[in-house]
Amino acid sequence: MNECGKLIVVSGPSGAGKSTVISRVMEADKSVVFSVSATTRKPRSGEREGVDYFFTEFGKFEAMIENDELLEYAQYVENYYGTPKAPVLENLEKGLSVLFDIEVQGALQLKQQYPEAILIFVIPSDFSQIEKRLRTRGTDSEEKIRQRIKTAKTEYSMALNYDYIVINDDPDLAAFEIKSIITAEKCRANNRKKYLDEVL
Ligand code: ADP
Ligand code: 5GP
Secondary structure: OOOOOOEEEEEOOOOOOHHHHHHHHHHHOOOEEEOOEEEOOOOOOOOOEOOOEEEOOHHHHHHHHHOOOEEEEEEEOOEEEEEEHHHHHHHHHOOOEEEEEOOHHHHHHHHHHOOOOEEEEEEOOOOHHHHHHHHHHOOOOHHHHHHHHHHHHHHHOOHHHOOEEEEOOOHHHHHHHHHHHHHHHHOOHHHHOHHHHOOO
16 A cells, blocks of 8 residues: 655754765665755765756756746755755655755745655764864865854754754664654554545
């Protein structure tokens, strides 16, 4: 029996470990599809077109906004990031759950459109880890690291708008917690009504 797909939104400051944790969740749960965002940011080494992002020129991104092709979008550290609408709608129609790695403004836009969306905020237990991890990742200039840390503070101020906060000190444990949230949400009585129909 096909059950309703969920929208699972993961946010958190840059360097919190969202991509690392999400890739572990995706490996373990094949009923969840990752929403590949469009961005005007340049690819990092190892990032693949259409897998990590759709890397898009500014003009093309603005045309996507104009043509209403995005479910949500935001500007983050001098670049645009947005969620292409069509694949999300197709996957939800198939009953699949969709997982989004998006920043806080976009998350709140999605929650307005889909109040049932599950919002998860990922952070390390210690704020200083963010800078440390950004430096270890080695993908951003000093200036970009500074901007990302500044933005992180604003993002923390939005965390209590989320349904869950997952602490990522150990990526396996954080992935386990996200999988547990998804499992619990799928088991909500409201999501299981069709199993009652035959009897009631
Ligand atoms: P985000 O997607 O939130 O920006 P990443 O997943 O790219 O973060 O992680 C940033 C850096 O921190 C990467 O080098 C990653 O390997 C590392 N990292 C992720 N989770 C942890 C963790 N729990 N402890 C230590 N380092 C981590
Ligand atoms: P990064 O450049 O580190 O890949 O991503 C920067 C920020 O943009 C992260 O907080 C990430 O969650 C967010 N982001 C990625 N894709 C989207 C998107 O489609 N929409 C929004 N609003 N934010 C996104």
